[in-house]
Each structure stands twice: as structure tokens, then as C-alpha cells.
Amino acid sequence: MPRIPKISESEWEIMKVIWRSNPITAEQIALQLPADIEWSDQTVRTFINRLLKKNAIGFEKSGRSYHYYPLVSEQECVRAESQSFLKRVFGGAADLMVTNFLEEAQLSDKEIERLQRILTEKQENKDRRPKM
Amino acid sequence: MPRIPKISESEWEIMKVIWRSNPITAEQIALQLPADIEWSDQTVRTFINRLLKKNAIGFEKSGRSYHYYPLVSEQECVRAESQSFLKRVFGGAADLMVTNFLEEAQLSDKEIERLQRILTEKQENKDRRPKM
DNA sequence: ATTTTATATTTACACTCGTAATATTAATGG
DNA sequence: CCATTAATATTACGAGTGTAAATATAAAAT
Numbered sequence A, B: 001m002p003r004i005p006k007i008s009e010s011e012w013e014i015m016k017v018i019w020r021s022n023p024i025t026a027e028q029i030a031l032q033l034p035a036d037i038e039w040s041d042q043t044v045r046t047f048i049n050r051l052l053k054k055n056a057i058g059f060e061k062s063g064r065s066y067h068y069y070p071l072v073s074e075q076e077c078v079r080a081e082s083q084s085f086l087k088r089v090f091g092g093a094a095d096l097m098v099t100n101f102l103e104e105a106q107l108s109d110k111e112i113e114r115l116q117r118i119l120t121e122k123q124e125n126k127d128r129r130p131k132m
Numbered sequence C: 001a002t003t004t005t006a007t008a009t010t011t012a013c014a015c016t017c018g019t020a021a022t023a024t025t026a027a028t029g030g
Numbered sequence D: 001c002c003a004t005t006a007a008t009a010t011t012a013c014g015a016g017t018g019t020a021a022a023t024a025t026a027a028a029a030t
Helices: A009-020 A026-032 A041-053 A074-090 A094-104 A109-128 B009-020 B026-032 B041-053 B074-090 B094-104 B109-128
Strands: A057-062 A065-070 B057-062 B065-070
Touching: A009 A026, A009 A041, A009 A065, A009 A074, A009 B074, A026 A041, A026 A065, A041 A057, A074 A094, A074 B009, A074 B074, A074 B094, A094 B074, A094 B094, A094 B109, A109 B094, A109 B109, B009 B026, B009 B041, B009 B065, B009 B074, B026 B041, B026 B065, B041 B057, B074 B094
Parallel strands: none
Antiparallel strands: A057 A065, B057 B065
């Protein structure tokens, strides 16, 4: 039982909805999925159940319906998924990956500036903070 | 039959070896896998066969053994995999992803400088080149 | 209390993946 | 040419996924 369960592609869609607003009913989840996703109600419930089984989400009963909420944070999941992706595709080298993205992506001037600001801040923070 | 086939985690390991040096025999592929991977010979050949079936690689006979070579470039595969990852985890927002990485990753001063240089170059190139 | 109905649980089924064992084919040694 | 061997190809099998239908259960309405 790894802390962070493996979440499949379809399950990610469900999780994103639940992270955005919770607790939430199955019906609302189905409604709030991106428009280009066309799953039957049953399919949505199947994914919800699998997420329950994986302990990625929990629920509280309220009258007739269940209200689901996350048991793992988006942060954790993004981190885990990123690690896995990094390892698979770039052999774990984060800088290689960022480089690749910067080179391939179409970035607007605004975005470039924003990223540069983040980098600069990171540099300054590093100076100021004692290494630990 | 999508141009770029879906390559599984294990298959990526095989592909990385083949991209690095090819044409290459199954035996050599097995030998050149990272040390922490311990697959039986048969397992390696299973993955090779699946990659053949997916048209990710091809081969030429030479006497007793086959020599395998890639039919899809690393570039293409990295791009496809990145797209898929981006879509799944960040809803397709590349800048969001880069931001996240920059914020989470432990970057050395050297790396930060290198990334900044890349960003600066990108900015300049954009100016110089006519938009297309 | 019984029927309806909304909701959740169980079951289904074909495909991919990780992990091989077994079988077949082709080259090489004799 | 035939047997041995080395390499490839076929088959296997359980877990996970995408996709849902069928069934059970519990709440609401009558």
C-alpha cells in the first residue's frame, strides 16, 4: 500500500473535479467533467469506485447520496506523477526536462518574463536561506 | 494506427537503449539496460516483440540474429509523452508545468543560470525571426 | 407497508502490461 | 544432410484500464 496510489488517466479526470470542489456527489462529478469527455454515468461511477478502493478518495453518506472528498492532495499526486514521468522519459533528469520544454514550447514574452522572475527569486532565496 | 504508438514504461527502457546505439541485437539490448533492471532474457524479447508489433522499431536479419533499429525518433516520442503527461496532470498548460517544476526542483546556481540563458535566447530569437 | 426510483455494488469483457515458459525455426557443426 | 544450438515467435496468466450492463439496496412517495 504505497502512500500515493497509481491513478490512471481516466481517474485523473475524476480527481481533478474532486480536488476543485469537494465534498461532491457522483452526479456533480459527472456534470463537471470537461465537455469533450462523454462517459456514461456508470462509467463515472466505476472510476469513483476504483478510486475508493485505492484510497485516493473517501466519502460521507448524506441521506440518499454519497459525498466524495480526496484523501490525497493534488500536490502529492502531481509530484508522484511528475517523478514517474521524469524517470520514464528523461531518466530522472529534471533540468533536462525543463530545458526540453523551454526549447519546444511556444512561450509568449509575458510567460518568458514570468519564468525568469521565478528563476531570479529562486536564486535569491537560495542565497538568503541557510543550506539545510 | 497513430503515427506515434503508445510506449509503456518498460518499453521505454528498451527504446532508450535502441536510440542510443543501433542497429543492435536483442542480446546487446539486454546487456545495455540499466544495472538496476533485472529482466530475464525472455522478458526483454517480449518487449522487443511488442515494440515491433507497434511499429516502433524495425529489424534487419543478419545471419542468425536480428538487428533492431528505431522507426520513431526519440524527439517524437518525448514530445508525445510530454503532451500526454501535460494533458493528464496539468490540463495541457505547459507554463503551469514548468512553473511547478522550477518551484519544486532543487536547482543549482549553475542550472538556474543555464535556464535563464535559454530563456533569454528564446526571447531574442523570437524578435529576430519573422513570426510564422 | 409496498412500489418506485435514485444510488451504489457486482459483474463483464476485451485490451494492455509485467513477467516469463514453451515451442518453433533457422543456422552451424559435423 | 541431420542434429544441436541459438535466436525468434507463440502462448500464458494475473493485474490494471476503459467501457459499461445488470443487480442490489435504501430512501421516498404513495
